[in-house]
Amino acid sequence: MSTSRSTPAPSPAAIVDRLRAAGCVFAEDEAQLLIDAATTPATLLSLVEQRVAGLPLEHIVGWAGFCGLRIAVDPGVFVPRQRTELLVRRAAALAGPGSVVVDLACGSGAVGVAVATLVGDVDLYAVDIEPAAVACARRNLAAFDGHVYAGDLYAPLPARLRGRVDVLVANVPYVPTGAVALLPPEARLHEPLVALDGGGDGLDVLRRVAAGARDWLATGGHLLSEVGADQVDAAVDTLSAAGLTPSVASDDELAATVVIGRR
Known part of the structure; x- marks a missing residue:
């Protein structure tokens, strides 16, 4: 300076x-x-x-530390949380070189980038509905030749990916609408509401993701999504109802829970 x-x-x-x-x-x-x-x-x-x-530190300095990486984070973009490292680890363990990895509701693209970093050569795609997030994710995914699309969940993905996705990560919002007001001001005032509000019980977006997952997953492919510990039973039921075989991973140190659905 x-x-x-x-x-x-x-x-x-x-x-x-x-x-x-x-x-x-x-x-x-x-x-x-x-x-x-x-x-x-x-x-x-x-x-x-x-x-x-009260502005988030990450928005001020322009980046967030996540899984040992420096992820670009622009103002108005969801800041990746440390607990989401569990989602990354589980997704990376299910992927391999050449896997098709899709990061739905990608925000900055942090999850997809971290998975690609751990696995190596993956075919990486990401989607978000927020223009600021899409622009940010494109910068973050550029080093991996990743493809970033603007739109709602699966809608903008190329049809050629149907039935070919090996790992589908969807760190969708899971805060119940009534609890959004209880979030720290950094989140509720400076991050997009669409990245926080998961509907009445917090699982509305996960239900939409699960309902479409079988159309996009390859046989033996997996959907992974972070949820609250008190949402596990409902989330598992959601995956089962969508025709996926569910399992659950948790990490007490990170206070993180991930539901996994296998096609």
């Missing part, structure tokens, strides 16, 4: 104090990320003010 006579650079300690006063739990780490992202003292002051005002 360059210096400026007109705008003195705030000290790291002062930035930490401001962030901590604003409720940032990891104030020291966040302060360093903001310092690293700033090019001038004036820019640093602006970044700190944005964070104090």
Whole structure:
């Protein structure tokens, strides 16, 4: 960061104090990320003010750390959560070189990118309905020659993928409508509602994904989706009703639960 006579650079300690006063739990780490992202003292002051005002850190610095990767995350795009690493690990274990992997409701494309990184040579596709997410995912998937489509779930996918998808990851929203207001302000004020609201019981979008999965999955292919721990029974019933053989994976350390449906 360059210096400026007109705008003195705030000290790291002062930035930490401001962030901590604003409720940032990891104030020291966040302060360093903001310092690293700033090019001038004036820019640093602006970044700190944005964070104090409640903007997600990832939107301010332009990236999120996920599965050991740096994923580009633009303002207005869903920020990948650390608990979703379980979904990535399980999906990667079911894929292999040459597998067709589809990331539905992809947001930044973080899940698809992480799976492709772990597996290696996969044929990667992603879909999102939000224009900002589509633009972001295209940047993130470019290194993997991934294809990103704008639209609602399966609708924009090329017909040639029907019956050929080996791994279908769908990190769809699963927060019940009535609980959206209880989410942290960073999420409910700065991420798209369509990426958070899963309907009355939180599983509306998963039902739509499951209903179409058999048309797209290859024989022996898998659908994987993250759900809340209290939604497991209903989610398993949803997969069974869609003609898939269900199983469940969980990770207490990540506080994560994934339902898996096999065709």
